[in-house]
Amino acid sequence: MQFEKVVNVGGTTESGRETFVLNLGPQHPATHGVLRIKLTMDGEYVMHAEPVCGYIHRMHEKMGENRTYAQFLPNTSRIDYLSAMHYTHAFVGAVERAAGIEVPPRAEYIRVITSELNRVSSHLVWFGAFLLDLGGFTPLLYAFDDREKILDLLEAITGARLTYCYYRFGGLCNDVDDDFLRGTRDFVQYMRPRLGMYRKLVTDNIILRKRLEDIGPISAEMCRKYGATGPVIRGSGIPCDVRRVEPYSVYPELEFDIPHYPGGDCMARYDVRMEEMEQSLRIIEQAVAKLPEGPHIAPKVPRVIKLPPGDFYYAVEAARGRFAVRIVSDGKDIPYRVRLRTPSFANLTLFGEASQGMLLPDALALMGTLDLVIPDIDR
Amino acid sequence: MKNLFKEVWTGFGSLLTGMRITLEQFFKPQVTVHYPHESLKMAKRYRGHVVLVRDTTTGKSLCIACKSCEKACPSDCIVLDGIKREGEKKKSVTDFKLDFTKCSLCGSCVEACPIDALEFSKNYNLASTTKESFYQIDLYKPTLEAKAE
Amino acid sequence: MSIPEPFRLLAYLVGFLSFVGLNAAYLVWVERKGAARFQRRPGPTEVGYAGLLQPIADAIKLMTKQVLVPLEADRTLFRLAPVFVLTPALMCLATMPFSAAIGAIDFNLGLIMVFAFGAINVLAIMLGGWASRNKYAIISAARVVSQNVAYEIPMLLVVITLLMVTGTMSLREIVDQQAGGFWNWNVFNGIWDFRGGGWGHIGSNPLAPVTFVIFFICMLAETNRAPFDMAEAESELVAGAFTEYAGMGFGVFFMAEYANILVGCSLATILFFGGWHSPIGILPGLLWFLVKLYLLIFTVVWIRWTFPRTQFYKLLNLSWKILIPVSLITLVLTSVMLKLF
Numbered sequence: 001m002q003f004e005k006v007v008n009v010g011g012t013t014e015s016g017r018e019t020f021v022l023n024l025g026p027q028h029p030a031t032h033g034v035l036r037i038k039l040t041m042d043g044e045y046v047m048h049a050e051p052v053c054g055y056i057h058r059m060h061e062k063m064g065e066n067r068t069y070a071q072f073l074p075n076t077s078r079i080d081y082l083s084a085m086h087y088t089h090a091f092v093g094a095v096e097r098a099a100g101i102e103v104p105p106r107a108e109y110i111r112v113i114t115s116e117l118n119r120v121s122s123h124l125v126w127f128g129a130f131l132l133d134l135g136g137f138t139p140l141l142y143a144f145d146d147r148e149k150i151l152d153l154l155e156a157i158t159g160a161r162l163t164y165c166y167y168r169f170g171g172l173c174n175d176v177d178d179d180f181l182r183g184t185r186d187f188v189q190y191m192r193p194r195l196g197m198y199r200k201l202v203t204d205n206i207i208l209r210k211r212l213e214d215i216g217p218i219s220a221e222m223c224r225k226y227g228a229t230g231p232v233i234r235g236s237g238i239p240c241d242v243r244r245v246e247p248y249s250v251y252p253e254l255e256f257d258i259p260h261y262p263g264g265d266c267m268a269r270y271d272v273r274m275e276e277m278e279q280s281l282r283i284i285e286q287a288v289a290k291l292p293e294g295p296h297i298a299p300k301v302p303r304v305i306k307l308p309p310g311d312f313y314y315a316v317e318a319a320r321g322r323f324a325v326r327i328v329s330d331g332k333d334i335p336y337r338v339r340l341r342t343p344s345f346a347n348l349t350l351f352g353e354a355s356q357g358m359l360l361p362d363a364l365a366l367m368g369t370l371d372l373v374i375p376d377i378d379r
Numbered sequence: 380m381k382n383l384f385k386e387v388w389t390g391f392g393s394l395l396t397g398m399r400i401t402l403e404q405f406f407k408p409q410v411t412v413h414y415p416h417e418s419l420k421m422a423k424r425y426r427g428h429v430v431l432v433r434d435t436t437t438g439k440s441l442c443i444a445c446k447s448c449e450k451a452c453p454s455d456c457i458v459l460d461g462i463k464r465e466g467e468k469k470k471s472v473t474d475f476k477l478d479f480t481k482c483s484l485c486g487s488c489v490e491a492c493p494i495d496a497l498e499f500s501k502n503y504n505l506a507s508t509t510k511e512s513f514y515q516i517d518l519y520k521p522t523l524e525a526k527a528e
Numbered sequence: 529m530s531i532p533e534p535f536r537l538l539a540y541l542v543g544f545l546s547f548v549g550l551n552a553a554y555l556v557w558v559e560r561k562g563a564a565r566f567q568r569r570p571g572p573t574e575v576g577y578a579g580l581l582q583p584i585a586d587a588i589k590l591m592t593k594q595v596l597v598p599l600e601a602d603r604t605l606f607r608l609a610p611v612f613v614l615t616p617a618l619m620c621l622a623t624m625p626f627s628a629a630i631g632a633i634d635f636n637l638g639l640i641m642v643f644a645f646g647a648i649n650v651l652a653i654m655l656g657g658w659a660s661r662n663k664y665a666i667i668s669a670a671r672v673v674s675q676n677v678a679y680e681i682p683m684l685l686v687v688i689t690l691l692m693v694t695g696t697m698s699l700r701e702i703v704d705q706q707a708g709g710f711w712n713w714n715v716f717n718g719i720w721d722f723r724g725g726g727w728g729h730i731g732s733n734p735l736a737p738v739t740f741v742i743f744f745i746c747m748l749a750e751t752n753r754a755p756f757d758m759a760e761a762e763s764e765l766v767a768g769a770f771t772e773y774a775g776m777g778f779g780v781f782f783m784a785e786y787a788n789i790l791v792g793c794s795l796a797t798i799l800f801f802g803g804w805h806s807p808i809g810i811l812p813g814l815l816w817f818l819v820k821l822y823l824l825i826f827t828v829v830w831i832r833w834t835f836p837r838t839q840f841y842k843l844l845n846l847s848w849k850i851l852i853p854v855s856l857i858t859l860v861l862t863s864v865m866l867k868l869f
Contacts, residue, residue, distance in 0.1 A: 071453035074485035135754065135837030138401060141567040145410050152422075159424040159499065165485045173490065174424070201400045206390030207755055207835050210842050303491075361839060387850060394835065401566050401834045411569040 019047055022360075026055050032129075032367070033374030037351075039360070046363050049352045057378040064338025069095050069169070069305045072338065077163035079340060080376040082125055083319035084164050085111075085118040090325045091338075092167045093248060094314035098307045098327065099169070106294040107171035108250045113184065113287045114154065114166065115316075116280040120191070121150040122319035123277050130270075130368040131202065134211060139202055146194055153183045169305060171297030184288055188281050195278060203274060212266040216366035218354050219264055226353075227346040230321025231276065232370060235269035237262035242317035253290070256283050269369040306333045320344055320371050344376035426484045427500040431475060431518050440519065441496035442472040451491035454481040458515075475519040480510070540632040544621050551790055552783035553583040555825065562829045593775030598661055601772065605659035610773070610780035612652035616645040617787035624794050625700045627804040627814040638699040639687065642795060643680075646750065649788065650676045653759070653769060656781070660772035668769040671840060672752060672759040678847040679749035679756075685855035686743050689862050690714060690799055693732050703803030710807035715740045715800040718862075730869055733862045740800045742855055744827075747792040749847070751785060754832040758840055793824040 024037040034055035040048040060075050067075075076091045077084035089111060096103060103111075124147045128140030151161045157176050158166045166173055202208055223233040233240055239260040243251045259275035261268035307329040315324035321343025328337040347370045355363040412419055421427070431440040444461020460474040489497045507513065557572070557580065564571025572579030597606055623638045625631030635641055650673055657669020693714070694702050706713050711722055718736030722728035733739065749756040759769045770781050797803060797820045804817040838846070 067453050070451070070487065074453055074483045074487075078483075131836060135757075136835060137563070138404075138567050138833050141569065142404070145568065148410075155425065156422045157424065159422065159426040159486070160484065163483075173486070197400060200393075201397045201834075204393045205397050205835065206386075206393050207838050211836065211839055359839075397834050398830060401830065404568060405565050407568060409568050409570055413570065413573070 017042055032372060035348075035372065035374045035377070039363075041360070044359050046355050046358050046360060049355045049363070051348055051351060053348070053374070053377050055378065056375050058375070060379045061338055061340060064335055066334065068333050069307070069335065070303075072335075073168075074163070074165050077165055078375070079342065079379055080318065080320065080323075080344070080373050081162050082373055083118050083122040084162065085115045085166065086316050086318035087323060088165065088167045089115060089249075090314050090316045090318075090323050092169055093316070094312050094325045094327050095169050095305060095307065097314055098310070098312040098329065099305055101170045101298050101301060103171055103298060104295050105250070105292050106175075107296050107298075109287050109291045110172055110176055110296070111167060112250055112254070113284055113291075114157075114164075116283045116287070117150050117154060117184070117187075118164075119319045120277050120280050121147045123273050123280075124150075126273060126319075126371045127198070127202075130371075133364060133368045134208070136202070136208070139198065142194075142198070146191060149187050149190070153180060153187060156180060156183070168297060168301075170301040171295070173297075175296040181288055181291070184284060188285050188288075191281055192278075195274070195281075198274070203270070209267065211365060212270060212369075215266045215362045216354060216358065216369065217264045218350065222350055222353060226350040228321070228343075228350050229346065230317070230319075230343050230371075231269050231272040232321065232347050232350075234258065234260040235272045235369075236264040242315050242322050246315055248314070248316065250287075254283050254286050256286075266365055266369045273371070304333050306331065307335070315341075318343060320373065320376065321347060340379055342376045342379060344370075344372045344374070348372055348377055421501040421503065425499065425501055425503075426486065427502040428479070428505065429477060429482070429484075429488060429497055429518070430500045431472075432496050432498050440472060441494055442475065442492075443469040443494060443496070444472045445470070445493065447491040447493060448488035448497060451487040453485065453487060454478075454483060456482045457488060472519055475517065476515045477518050479513040479516050537632070540622070544618055544632070548618060548621065548787050548790065549783070552786040553587060555786040555789070556583050556586065556782075558825070559829050559832075562826065563833045566830070566833045587779065590779040591776055595775045595777055596772075598772050601661045602659040605655050606772075607777075609652055609656035609659055610777050610784070612655060613649060613784040614780055614787060616648040616652075617784060617791050620645045620791045621787075621794070623699065624791075624798060625703060625803065626794075626817055628812065630814060631700060634698065634700050636696075636698045639691070639697045639702075639799075642699075642791070643684065643687070646791075647680070649750075649784075656773070657769040660769075662772055665769050665771055668759055672769055675752075675756065675758060675840075675843060676750055678844050679746045679851075682742055682847060682851040682855045683746035683750065685852065685859055686739050686746070687799070689733060689739055689855070689859045692859075692862055692866060693718065699798050703798055703805070706802035707805050707812070710802070712805075713800065713802040730865070732865045732869065733858065734865065735858045735861060738854065739858055740796070742851055742858075743796060743800070745851065746847075747796065748828065748831065749843070751788040751792055753785075753789065753828060755835045755838050756843060757832075757837065758843070789825060789828055790821075793821050793828065796824055797821050 019040050019042050022039045022041050024035075024039055026034045026036045028035070036052040036055065038050045038052060039046050040050075058078075060079055063075055064072050072091065073088065076088045079087050095101075124143040128143035131137075131139045154164060155161050157174070157180050158164045218228075218232065218236055220233065220236040220238050222228075223236050223238070229240065229242075237260055239258040241258045242248070244258060256279045259272050259279060261271050307327065309329055309331045312327045312329070313324060315322055317323075322341070323343055324341040326337075326339040326341070327335050328339075330336045351367060351370065355366055358366065431442055433440050442459070442461070444459060446459065449457045449459060456478040458474075458476045458478075459472055461470040461472045463470045484499075486499070489495075489499065505513075560582070561571040561579065572582040575581045575585050597603055620642045622632040623635050623641050625634070653672050653676075654669050657665045657672075660666075690702075691697060694705055696702060696705075702714075705723075706717070708723070710716065711720075715736050717723065718731040718733030718739070720728055721731040748754075752759045770778055773781060794817075797817060801820050801824075804814060805812045806816045
């Protein structure tokens with residue numbers, strides 16, 4: 001599709017047609033959150049998209065400078081509440097790496113199981129919300145029905161349904177019981193046919209395919225330029241996953257594939273996420289089978305942790321991409337700086353370039369496949 | 380040309396498959412819980428409102444007013460006071476106020492307590508029309524009232 | 529017994545108005561309950577037993593809202609547009625026979641009349657969008673007009689195919705030709721025709737079920753139902769064609785949508801499924817008509833809650849590039865078969 005460059009924002013295009021500014025305002029009918037995008041439109045085509053974020057800035061990084069390491073743990077769950085376990089894992093991993101605390105293997109395996117369950121539940125929310133954007137109202141409720149099962153499992157061991165504060169420095173806050181393991185095994189058996197049903201109901205549906213194929217191409221070069229990670233870059237053909245590139249926890253001992261599709265269009269990113277759910281189920285099965293006995297937390301972790309002075313970094317593969325925590329410490333029990341590198345921020349920045357010249361509904365479909373969670377952008 | 384035919388054929392088939400799946404779901408039972416006519420039983424470890432644990436024999440709270448929970452709370456929610464009475468080895472609490480407008484149910488206070496005097500309740504019906512119900516909740520009063528009974 | 533003519537027409541008028549009114553209100557209930565069951569949840573249950581009084585609560589809410597007419601809108605057209613949308617539906621119903629005894633007017637050009645009135649619907653939506661004086665309403669209304677025009681053509685081609693088989697345009701006679709069992713219905717008798725007696729002979733329209741499917745898809749597009757609901761929902765981030773309408777003005781558009789579905793499904797029943805004749809050949813009557821009608825309406829609801837929305841250009845492509853060629857092929861095939869057999 002040939003499009004003309006905007007001569008000046010809010011002005012006229014090269015051929016002299018007038019453009020107008022449309023506000024994809026902070027209040028969305030879809031479930032994206034509070035993000036404002038200023039679109040300069042030429043009729044139905046998007047000429048220029050400028051995201052304005054900050055409507056839900058809660059100063060997590062500033063709070064990191066005022067709280068001890070243990071007091072910052074609840075914050076980590078609330079940065080991206082849909083994949084809270086991953087974010088806590090990154091922070092706890094950074095502190096453990098800095099203080100030299102060794103985590104017992106049972107705790108590592110349970111961390112992997114709960115993280116992967118959280119990844120499945122986050123992808124189910126994405127699936128439902130994305131289809132709601134496109135006008136299919138029913139798969140949202142089927143996805144939330146499956147998600148209820150995950151939430152019930154995690155509620156039984158952690159006590160919370162969304163903002164779990166489950167990991168502690170050196171392990172977990174409490175151990176899992178047999179009910180959880182049995183429930184997880186049952187859930188994996190239940191979920192596989194459901195994913196098959198979603199494939200037949202949604203993925204193979206000709207209307208959805210026509211809506212997503214060849215829409216919103218994002219090349220690998222663009223991903224590298226903007227630092228997009230996660231399913232966005234894997235949908236452009238590059239199998240980059242933190243679990244394989246910079247392995248952490250017990251992922252090297254587990255067998256799973258990294259789904260990647262070369263298309264670069266919305267359909268490829270959709271397929272990557274659906275495939276990721278299957279791979280997560282595979283990981284959960286293996287981890288439950290291999291779960292060793294032992295303590296659930298490292299012995300003799302000091303109550304108040306003081307990290308040696310220095311710069312510490314830990315990255316995980318969250319549901320939306322690469323999440324990393326960088327802690328700068330000056331020896332006190334309060335960090336000097338906590339920097340959170342969130343995936344949605346980088347994924348959002350490529351929306352401006354990727355949506356040029358697209359029709360507005362296609363631009364919305366593109367934004368849906370980027371899987372943005374706005375609290376993740378604004379922290 | 381042949382591709383177009385194939386596409387139309389498989390496309391129409393996919394529509395019929397989708398319709399069959401939703402029809403199957405039509406005849407299955409409902410999965411929602413009709414709150415408030417029905418309600419669910421909370422899990423054992425459910426994080427409801429924090430409460431002081433009472434000793435089953437004496438009815439007094441176990442709290443020794445060591446202020447570990449006050450120091451551990453990330454949001455500065457807890458304010459407590461205690462005095463050392465005669466004849467007792469440890470302090471006992473006289474005043475325990477929780478600011479529930481800031482509490483994030485993180486559990487730091489429950490974990491920090493050396494004698495497990497704090498626990499999560501299963502109380503989730505926490506709607507009220509006044510701010511005072513949440514701001515500076517007195518957790519010590521229920522233990523006094525229970526002792527008086 | 530025959531009632532004097534003016535009273536008969538009055539009785540039919542009251543009957544149709546109440547039928548349409550009751551249906552428009554309770555089809556909302558059917559849709560909400562149906563959607564809920566597809567999504568495995570209860571739907572409205574609080575107001576009345578099983579939520580049966582919910583449409584009445586909605587109607588009261590709509591009637592008590594303030595009707596705001598925008599300052600720069602064309603006041604006459606703004607108020608006229610809802611009327612123009614509802615009236616054709618009522619008039620189309622006047623030509624349709626509901627059973628052997630019930631039928632307001634037996635017009636020998638009944639079929640053409642239905643399509644003539646259906647075309648006014650398109651005009652009315654354009655009026656509504658234009659009179660609102662709202663940029664997005666006009667764009668949305670223009671989209672609806674192009675969608676409706678694109679889908680009228682395959683519908684008319686399909687109906688012409690049917691007319692060649694039936695040879696008459698009177699709706700009552702079309703139904704009478706489908707008497708007998710379900711194999712005599714127009715959707716099946718094109719394949720193998722038993723009506724000549726004995727073992728029957730090859731029918732005149734071997735693609736009759738395809739004909740029905742095309743008619744159904746066009747009917748969904750004409751009434752702006754999902755997956756073709758550009759007017760209402762796609763512009764959810766901008767605005768729909770009916771943004772400026774509040775309160776009962778919007779209520780009338782809403783009623784008109786359900787009245788149009790009613791008209792479309794009754795037409796499909798009459799043309800393809802044998803009207804009031806039963807599938808086993810005995811005991812024809814109004815009950816069979818209503819059963820078939822509501823099964824078709826259930827299918828319309830079912831389709832809405834299963835599929836996502838199509839994209840606008842692909843929708844027009846579907847009509848111009850796929851439906852029209854297929855309906856032309858059935859037309860040519862039917863005329864060839866009629867000539868040969």
